[in-house]
Amino acid sequence: MTLALGTGLVSLEVRAAPEGEAEAAPATEVSQAEKTRGENLSEQAIEAFGAKDYDRAVELFKQAYEADPQPNYLFNIGRVYEEAGDLENAVEYYGNFVKQPGVDLDSRGVALDRLKVLRAILEETAEPKPKDEEPKDEEPKDEVAPPPDPGPDPAVEEEKRKAKVLSGAGFALVGVGAAALIGGAVTGVLAQGDNNSASEAASIEDRRDLLSTSQTKALTADVLYGVGGALAVTGVVLVVVGMTKKSKAEGKVAVTPTFGPRGAGIDLRMRF
The missing domain is CATH 1.25.40.10 (Tetratricopeptide repeat domain)
Structure with a gap:
C-alpha cells in the first residue's frame, strides 16, 4: 500500500x-x-x-x-x-x-x-512590513557660538550721564533766566511809571521819593535783565553742550572748534 x-x-x-x-x-x-x-x-x-x-x-x-x-x-x-x-x-x-x-x-x-x-x-x-525608521536626529553640529554681548561701554554711558546732567541744568538755567528777564521787564515798567508820576507830584518831597523809587526799580530791572540774560545764555549753552556730548557718545555728531578773522566758532557735523 x-x-x-x-x-x-x-x-x-x-x-x-x-x-x-x-x-x-x-x-x-x-x-x-x-x-x-x-x-x-x-x-x-x-x-x-x-x-x-x-x-x-x-x-x-x-x-x-x-x-x-x-x-x-x-x-x-x-x-x-x-x-x-x-x-x-x-x-x-x-x-x-x-x-x-x-x-x-x-x-x-x-x-x-x-x-x-x-x-x-x-x-x-502577512503583517505589513514596518516603514523605514525615521532617521534619528543627527547630533547637533558644533556651531560657533556668537561672542557674548559685551554690554554698554562704561565710558559711553558715563558720557551720556554727564550730557543728561548738563542738559537738565541748562534747561533749569534757561527757565530761571527767562523768569529773571520777565521780572526785569516788569520792574522796568514800574520804574518808568514812578518816573512819570514824579513829574506830576504835588510836592518836592513826593517827587524825590518817586524818583528815588524809580531809580531803585530801574537798577533792579537792570540787574534782573543782566542776570536773567546771563542765566538764559548759560542754560542754552549747557543744553547745546549736553546734547552735543550725548550725540558724540552715540557717534552721531562731531564738534570741531573753528577760528577765523571774524572770531571763533564751532563746526557742528551730525550723522543720522
Whole structure:
C-alpha cells in the first residue's frame, strides 16, 4: 500500500498505486521490515489525523519517513500542517515533496496547486512590513557660538550721564533766566511809571521819593535783565553742550572748534 496524495481538507486517503503508475522511489534501498514499519506508522498517523491529533499525526508521519523515505509521507506531513493551520510548515513540506525524484507529474501538480494557494494566503495575511525608521536626529553640529554681548561701554554711558546732567541744568538755567528777564521787564515798567508820576507830584518831597523809587526799580530791572540774560545764555549753552556730548557718545555728531578773522566758532557735523 502506498500513501496517495490526498487533496481534501478533512481526510488522508490510502490507496494502491494504479497500474502503470510508478511509485515514488526512495533515494536508498529499504528493507521490507522498514517498509512495513513505515506503513504501520502511516496508518497510526492517519488515525491520529482523523482524531484531529495533528501533533501526533505529524510525528508519526515523520517516523514513517525516517523508516521508509517515501515522498508521499512528506506530502502527508504538509497536508496535516495545512489542516492544523500551520501554513508555513505546510509550504515547507509541500515544497520538499515536489523536489523529490520519482514523483509523478500529476502528484507534483497537486502539490504545486496547494503551494500556490497557501503562499497567496500567507502573503495576504502577512503583517505589513514596518516603514523605514525615521532617521534619528543627527547630533547637533558644533556651531560657533556668537561672542557674548559685551554690554554698554562704561565710558559711553558715563558720557551720556554727564550730557543728561548738563542738559537738565541748562534747561533749569534757561527757565530761571527767562523768569529773571520777565521780572526785569516788569520792574522796568514800574520804574518808568514812578518816573512819570514824579513829574506830576504835588510836592518836592513826593517827587524825590518817586524818583528815588524809580531809580531803585530801574537798577533792579537792570540787574534782573543782566542776570536773567546771563542765566538764559548759560542754560542754552549747557543744553547745546549736553546734547552735543550725548550725540558724540552715540557717534552721531562731531564738534570741531573753528577760528577765523571774524572770531571763533564751532563746526557742528551730525550723522543720522
